[in-house]
Amino acid sequence: MTVQSVFPALEQLLPRVQKPVQYVGGELNAVVKPWEDTIVRWCLMYPDAYEVGIPNQGVQILYEVLNERADTLCERTYAVWPDLEKLMRENGVPQFTVDAHRPVGAFDALGVSFATELGYTNMLTAIDLAGIPLHAVDRDETHPLVIAGGHAAFNPEAISMFIDGAVLGDGEQAVLAITDIISDFKTQGSPGGRDELLMRLAKSGVMYVPAFYDVEYLEDGRIRRVSPNRPGIPWRVAKHTVMDLDEWPYPKAPLVPIAESVHERMSVEIFRGCTRGCRFCQAGMITRPVRERSMTTIADMVANGLEKTGYEEIGLLSLSSADHSEIAEIAKGLADRYENTQTSLSLPSTRVDAFNIDLANELSRNGRRSGLTFAPEGGSERIRKVINKMVTEEDLIRTVTAAYASGWRQVKLYFMCGLPTEEDEDVLQIARLAHEVIKAGREASGRKDIRCTVSIGGFVPKPHTPFQWAAQLDHETTDSRLYKLRDAIRQDREFGKSIGVRYHDGKPGVVEGLLSRGDRRVGKVIEQVWRDGQRFDGWSEHFSYDKWMAAAEIAFADEPVDVNWYTIRERDLSEVLAWDHLDSGLDKEWLWDDWQDALSEVEVDDCRWVPCFDCGVCDHMGTEIQVGPTNAVMLPMPTIPSRVVATSGT
């Protein structure tokens, strides 16, 4: 079977839509392979607009890992905006890849990477535009497998009726294992059809196949139990963990789009996992243990990536980049290497306590001294103990003082509202903290033009965290606390004008909360709201709380549950959680104990530096902490002779 490009038909529509360049592909380092030369064909999707999706590291890594296989091709697709969706429906143009503009419905697998649950409606649009039946149960051999990945896949129950499978954890080895199974199956002539393929995938443990599990409910709406409905299907499906990141130095040839994207820089992941133990942080909990990439590999990836992309900024990515055991050496080594070039370095996430001024100076040596960002997350000392963000007010003041004294004029502080046990007073402490920051900053810098921006959003409890049992704060109380904080800062006569406040209202958090701790019944809400036209929920101008609530009203009409039941209800230890059969490695009792410690304001340390706490991950998953130092030395870059300079002066 050969597959035709839909570009000739799409091309007619592009002059009539906003930013047509986002649909044409043509990225540097993109790969297009002949269809007939391959056995397994993957389409990867990031379910948001192209400009948000294209920089995504997960998609870029898997794209390259898959395309390196001779028997496999991999292309990409992104969410199309409503203007193009309408034209595509009118003109019968299906969801397409940007690489070769092949119809998504022709691929073997559609892998969708969910960084957030707010991409669910966009996945439905793509499936539907691709001509794939919306419900997995209605699909046959001619349709791609729809596979969810990314952090939200650790509880894919809300989308379980739309997906064929979900992959938990690191994708590099998992996609290759899935490809092997699909390849064998196709080579054998697809015996037993789609059902057999899904059985093979589920039995291998590589992928969670929701259709092979039954969920029973108690009369009050809670789950009685989740159990496999076929022999050979595992009771629990475990996450994947890539050990030794030096063996997986992807992306080797990062995609550089022609269209503008949200991250105009090259990213290099310097470690995976985080054991700081912040109790609200799902990413930190589900990506354990910490696995560092060595300084040498990082330096090679930076050099190679710059040469292949032409980017001027390098972002050193991780969940808390200043925690790399050799971050000082890496920052200094890279700053030395790229001195007097236009290349600059950035650390997107740094902790207050891991930050030091030497590191900041190295980072800004070749670049601009833009604002510094820190995330104390909680306004009061007490609430920071609850969430285990072990940062004292003293740490914060010391750090910002050093920053203002070294020439930074702007400090951004991130906080959350609606944390467990929180009272108004905990949030109002943020105003006092910001006041102290400005006071210290003015003294340290001797200037009055320094600023502090407070950014605050509503907390959403997530699965596989100690707060998975917690009641989410209702949006009315969240908003009222945010307004009180805003007013308190405005009333600060002395420094109020130096403090900016940015806050996000509580309503989107309610929907995120419904989806993230949702079970299979929530799928009906997603379908209903999507049928009502809801798209692009991550964009405030497209998000509609009222549509979601109206859809929930309809979808839950015959159920003993409602939106509040999923969001503002506290759970107890005996309740079967919708994601209990999905194994992040974390021991449920350990999580419960940590939740109890949170309520008692007891902190827990980081297992990189103190003995193991038996969170369960390493024992259970056969993994271990991989940290340096390696004591390697970053050598200066050899000078590469220019290919364009005239050999003898003209």
Next chain:
Amino acid sequence: MARDRDPGREIIPAVQKLRIQHAKRDRLRFTSHRDFQRAFERALKRAGVPMAYSAGFSPHPKISYANAAPTGVASEAEYVEIGVVQFVDPEKLLAVLDEVLPPGLDILAVVEARTPDFVARLEASHWRIELPGTPVATLEQAVESFMSSSEVLVERMTKSGIRTFDARTAVIRANVESGADCGILQVVVRHGVPAVRPDDVLAALKKVADFAQEIPPRVTRLAQGPLLEDGWSVGDPFTLDREATQA
């Protein structure tokens, strides 16, 4: 907000300027001017071109862009000038830059800048407009009434609101040809203020002849440069630089 850039940073002046002609083809015709600028600057880095940078807090590479074709319009004749801090071989630059740019953004010619007032030399553009589904006869009729008018006012949305201007006077020549399943319009348009673009010409044609056009046109800028002695041919704007180099 930010500390000043290291005042000791060395500013190296440009020793040479080069003029580059490039194309914007096929699917990359949907590239906007800003998109092209970013892609081009990154390509210069990948090609290892020793760019000159502006001074100041936020240094920019020395690049001047002239008369970019609109988004969605293909072109065989876009022009860019760059300043470099080491002498660059124009032929090598052509080859390497073309290699590092994606197919569709293609480098066609490079000359060393030896003459002043380059932009002023770009007097007119030659556009080829394919109109799928429009019969040649209909198009010919429209062109005839357009060319016989002394003025055809059209409207265009600009940043400062709707602007009305004449689209006729700038059009020096208009020919109709027949293509596979389309009428093809070839127009030579003199540059001016406001610039009359291909869509303005089409709007004017629709106004005088009222022909419906369902499928979006495919527009290509074939040439951009000085008007030759015949008064309507568009010449190569690099001719003067080439002659100066050989001299």
